[in-house]
Amino acid sequence: MLLRQEGGGLETKQTIRPAPDGALPEKPPAMHMEAIDSEAIRKVGYDDANHILRVTFNNGRTYDYLDFPPEEHFRFMNAESRGAYMNQVIKLEYECREVEE
Numbered sequence: 001m002l003l004r005q006e007g008g009g010l011e012t013k014q015t016i017r018p019a020p021d022g023a024l025p026e027k028p029p030a031m032h033m034e035a036i037d038s039e040a041i042r043k044v045g046y047d048d049a050n051h052i053l054r055v056t057f058n059n060g061r062t063y064d065y066l067d068f069p070p071e072e073h074f075r076f077m078n079a080e081s082r083g084a085y086m087n088q089v090i091k092l093e094y095e096c097r098e099v100e101e
Contacts, residue, residue: 040083046073054099055086062099065090 031045031054038058045054046068053068053076072090079085 036082038082041086044077044082046070053090053094063096064099065094065096068094 031047031052033043033045033054033056035043040058042056042058042060044056046052047054048070051066051068051070053065053073054062055065056062068090076082076085076090
């Protein structure tokens with residue numbers, strides 16, 4: 001796993017680089033999570049550098065949705081119902097992996 005850190009004041013940005021064999025690291029990077037008002041979703045985070053959407057559902061399980069573009073993140077966060085958008089768009093179109101915290 002190769003990590004590159006770019007410091008800028010109080011913020012540190014990490015870019016995850018796959019290993020030479022193309023594998024991603026087992027443990028995903030820490031991500032700022034924001035609580036949202038949703039019947040199905042507890043909190044959401046987005047890694048803009050790596051295009052990863054992280055969602056913690058109300059059942060306590062957390063998933064990373066990979067190759068998630070910024071414009072899709074914008075549509076998701078501005079959806080009338082984020083739970084419906086999750087079920088009707090995101091779960092059908094994006095690969096995910098469960099995050100063990």
